[in-house]
Amino acid sequence: MKILTCSNSCPQWEGRRLSPRSPGGLVPMLIDLLNTYGGEWIFTAPPGVETAGPVTLDGGIVLHPVQLDEELRHRHYDTISINLLLGLLHYLHDTSVEPLFDNSLWEGWAGYEAVNRLYAKQLAERSANTADELVLLNDPHLMLVPEFFASQQLTRRSRLTYFLGTPWCEPDYFTVLPERIRTRLLESLLNCDVVGFHARRWSDAFLACCERFLPHARVDADTVTYREHVTHVVSAPFPLDVGVLDTMADESATRRWTERLEGMAAGRRTMVRADRIDLWKNIPRGFAAYAAALERNPRMAEECWFAAVATPPSRAAERHLAYQQASEAAVRRINERFGRPEKEAVTLIHPGKGRDSRNCVVAALRMSSAAVVNSTYDGLNLFAKEAAYLLDDSAELLLSANAGVHEQLGPLARTIDPFDLDQTSRAMEESLSVGGGPGAGTAHARRMLLRSESPEDWLRAVFLL
Template sequence: MRLITCSNSYPRWDAGKLLPRSPGGLVPMLIALLQRHGGQWIFTAPPDLPAVDEVSVDGGIQLHPMAFDEQTRHQHYDVVSIRLFLGMLHYMHDTAVEPVFDRSLLAAWDGYEAVNRAYAKRLDELATGEPDELILINDPHLMLVPEFFVQRRGPLTYFLGTPWCEPDYFGILPAHIRVRLLESLLRCDTVGFHAERWVDAFLACCTRYLPDAEVSGRVVRYRGRTTTLVAVPFPLDVDVVERLRDAPATDRWRAELALRSVGRRTMVRADRLDLWKNIPRGFLAYEAMLERRPELAESCWFAAVVTMPTRAADRHRVYQEQCEALVRRINDRFGTPAREAVSLIYPASRGDSRNCVAAALTMSRAAIVNSTYDGLNLFAKEAALLLDDRASLLLSVNAGVYEQLAPHSVALDPFDIDQTSRAMEAALGDPDGHDGSASAAARRELLHSETAERWLAAVFPA
């Protein structure tokens, strides 16, 4: 088997070696697969990388960084991929005022096309059509690559790690754009998502906007091609998480967090500061819990571990300010100088964010994921592995991972402050917790059964 993969996301490497993996997500999984099978990886060059066309690393892996001028990069990444597409797929647009398809957005669409053409050209150059060659395209940044990939031979899979929105919301795109995106993706043999609900939404869009499409079960037949839809969540690298749990840096974080908790029962969340992570409503729900039961401020602590996006925009800074203002207000009402009721923790400057998350999970009575819409949410899987048997995982029904972990979690309506608040109270209010040993064993067994190889086999069905 030989894998050729394309992604906007990029790896890091040094002295001919790919750098160590984190517990999960697209880049660590691609590293694991390429290290086993060898192959080619086309990706957007890191901003600090000197201009290179190709890099060879151990394991028979060839890296192909794609560099673009700043205007094209801005149009492709900032304007179309992030503001337009991620805003749409996560239901983040305020449709009363956005998006506006004016001259500047249509010019940015030209940049999106240019980047996708460049990826497809490189893919044409690398693909040989050999019987054991698999081609995997990832990320909503590259949804036109299948259209431009004219020399395609052999199995072709597209995997989107984001949600997919329902037809009415997808309809905010102009007709010529939404049709091109669907037609391009249907040039693939397989299109994959993390959750069945995102598959259902994609199929509904095909039915609504492609009158010639035949949708039967999880198969779409369109203009002589057949595309199979699959729901296959990324696996958690359990070995990496277990090494993190026992690492010296994790021990240091455990000691620091223990001092800040002052012996209180802890609830933790860990998020990148993306708008769909729904951090402010989480704080509002905790505040509502303390309003009902102010004595819990003396026995409970809410620790929110946050990191900034790689390219933080003005809206991220406004969002951060909103979160920090809520934390100040809650602490003014329910905290003391020696004991915060809620804490925002920014561990990235120390370079050991994952250790901080692992440490917090091993000492917490609850973990919360209340995202409005999420493709997967890796933190929920880390929590399912590391929380002890008395702890609760509070999980948004709109997180992609919910389908997998629903039997082992407490369902949250991410928009309902009162319901979320009462779930927090149930998880934190009992000093002894609950006996969840059976569920904890089952969820750990589920996570141990997942592998990158099984994921690959599922997205390239025979």
């Protein structure tokens, strides 16, 4: 068996080995699978990183960085992949003013097509097109690759799967896209044998879009038959690598972060969140909910501390910067009202990128009485799985009903409505109260569930092996 994979996301490598590992997510998943089975990985080289062709690593792994000039990268990544498609799939567009399909956006669409065509060409050149070849496409950045790839093969023998780590929106919202784009994306994905998502609700939304916008498609419970080709639609959440978390818990970087965070907590019960500063993470509303809890119960400022770990997005656009500034302003207002210079009520922690940032998260979770995930709409949310594993028996996970991982962890967490500040606020207050946790039985069930997962099981699920 050989894996041939494409993603916009890129790995890091040192010498002849892929690195580093973290507890989960797309890149660690692909690293684990390639280290096990070998194969080739096509990905977008980061800006400013020049490579002279393929990189051959140990274990039969070959990396193929795709070089893009800045103008093409901007059109493909910023204009279409991030602003248009991720905005659509996460319900982020203010439809009173956006998106505006003017000449600039159509130029961006031409760039999106060009990059997808380039990926498909690389894929076709490297595909052996044999029955034991597994072709795995990832990220909304590459949704036209199946169309271009299929056009270069008269008969395909390899298995082709597309996995989207994002949500998928309902048909009414999908009409934000012009007909020629939405039809094109659906038809391209239906060249695949399998289309996968983290949660059944995203799979159902995709099936509903196929049924509504492709009149000649036959949609059944888990399949779409279109132009005589059958595509299976599956939900298969990424597993958590609990072995990595167990190792990180004993690392010196985690001990350093633990000492630092315990000093900041100053003996108070701690609530933690950890997010990349993405627009759907709902960070300002989370702070607003906590402020409401403090207004209702000012003693919480003396007894509790809210630690918010934040990392920057890959390419911060103007909207992301405004979002970060709004989050920082909310923290300042809370501390001006309830904090003291030597004892903040809320702290926004920026550990930076890299493995050390995950050590910060591990340290924070191991000392916390509660963890909160209040995403507006989230494909999975890895932090929720980390929290479910690392929180102790008396600690509680507050989990958005709109996070994809809620299908797995909802019965073992306290569900919150990400748009209801009062409900979220009261859940925070109750979770931080003495004796407010779920108990040892729930914590044990969370850990057993997460220990039962593996990358191999995920691979079998998304390729129907």
